Amino acid sequence: MLPLSLDQDLSAFNTLGLPSRAGHLLRLDNTVVLPQLAEAVAAYPRTMVLGGGSNVVLAGALPGLTIKVETRGIRLLEQTDQERVVEASAGEVWHDFVAYCLKQGWPGLENLALIPGTVGAAPVQNIGAYGVELDQRFHSLLAWDMQAGKAVEFGAADCQFAYRDSLFKREEPGRWLIVAVRFRLPVNWTPVLTYPDLHKHESLQHTGVTPQQVFDAVSAIRRSKLPDPAVLGNAGSFFKNPLVTAAQFQLLKAGHANLVAYAQPDGSFKLAAGWLIDQAGWKGRRLGAVGVHDRQALVLVNHGGATAEDVLELAEQIKTSVYQRFGVLLEQEPVVFR
Template identity: 50%
Template sequence: MMLAVREQADLRTYNSLGITEKAERLAEVGSDKELRLALDMARRNGWPVTVLGGGSNVVIAGPLRGLVVAMRSRGRKVLQRSAGSVLIEAEAGESWHDLVNWTLDLELFGLENLSLIPGTLGAAPVQNIGAYGVELQDVFHSLDALDRDSGEIRQFDRKACDFAYRESVFKRLPGRYVILRVRLQLRRQGSIRVDYAPLDRAWEATGLQRPDPRVVAALVCQIRRSKLPDPAQLGNAGSFFKNPLVTAHQLDALKTLYPGIPHYLQPDGRYKVAAGWLIEQSGWKGVREGNVGVHALQALVLVNHGGARGDDILSLAARIKEDVQHRFGLLLEMEPQRLG
């Protein structure tokens, strides 16, 4: 079996920021067998390997040496049905938003708050993606991943993934595992989560009494589109910074100076502070510097107005971080991974 490998491949369409950089070599893989072929080829030749999903959570700051492997596996199915839940499985290369829509067609609850998040399914556990009060770990069952050290396929349950806020074992051990497929446990009936203010207001306006995941998903899409630019129109990586986590004591001190600071109680007793609010209060919302800028409608989003390099994005991010830390004493962390 031969695997197509392109040399000096343009990566602009392989990352949602639309950054133009070159991959020394690039292979698109659609199966476990093709992935093994790509990794074996890289090992024989001593090439470093970079694995890309949808490229929606990376900043490419320079050419990528060795071999870039783009995950393009497809397939989704129902594995098991019970009275209250359905276990589904899908391949890593599946579009996340398409998968959400498929589960809504099956009239399942669980993914509606995560609608319109860009990227592929395989990348979702790495970041433990989340939005509007729901995280992937809330519906996660298990996944299969190729261990590049041993060559074996290993199954991870929720505990083994060691999920945290925008964190997982896969993020802490970059390059060790390649996620192949993911299983999610979704509900056939139940409640909806609309406890984030914009979503709560939109749901109340519908006047509906029965929980309806399709309606929640439509509202989430409407809210996201009103705030977040379409990467096809304006390059971006979604939320660029994590929301800082603070203790109750830290929050009280911040509220003394900034009574309106948005904050959300977390299960561990800490509070999540809205990074977008911190950036906006620091005067960065809508700022443009040459080809890069901060989105005019959502300060949490850095954008490529066209022709920006990865270093341009990272330089702007560094200055925003420094300013927010100086003003509020809080350190912002980047969500996207730097490559190159």
């Protein structure tokens, strides 16, 4: 028998701080119950998997089954002269996992410090920051097929990683529950300092930069730009940086000389969504209980009392405004749970 709780408040389980209640909630802290999930999932019209709640917009009522993953455990699986393979349970807090790896002398994830959420949610979103993407450090993951009732191992190709996207984000909710993620970390570590904010950071202007120094610099940069969800409810970056063709970039550049964009290996350009939103006049604006952060236009914030509808309405207005000005359609990052 699964230990289900009825009509549970989820407001503390999402970083936007939105009021939401789960009709049935399973707080999964032990994989022993996994074989029972197939029957349980089949009994509900919809199943949703919740990690740290940092990349979701929760509706007021979730009538199906909500599984909050809280499993713990980190271990070194293997080590060669070239790499270490480290495995973490899905419920581990991502930032704490990165810090733990550094303390063990396993660098490679420090550029991804302070990203909110859990280890299990990281490959769903294919998180990335400051010059490093998760798929560059990914080895494999173990997921539970909740429909078939069996464990399945996924390699990088199986996950179909793309920019802030993966198979798990596109598949129907209620199919896959990520159990553990394995990372390939380099033994012969070199710092990744290509991102402008890191390249010019005062603490990194010397030879012999250490992984801890990169970790500290990334953490300091993020804290200076992004609001703490514990103080001001938010889901981090709400929109993806849009990709455009070289021809589209040239047209935009001709009309907007200060356009912020980054050339990609395939010849396309990644536009800075925050710059587009700022130029459209949204930075610092507020619509009732929700608004755009005054230091980072990519971040939508809950000033108190906001609902999912409030957040999504603001997001739509921003998308419309940016499209009317630049002809670029923004895509939101957080997944909507209804």
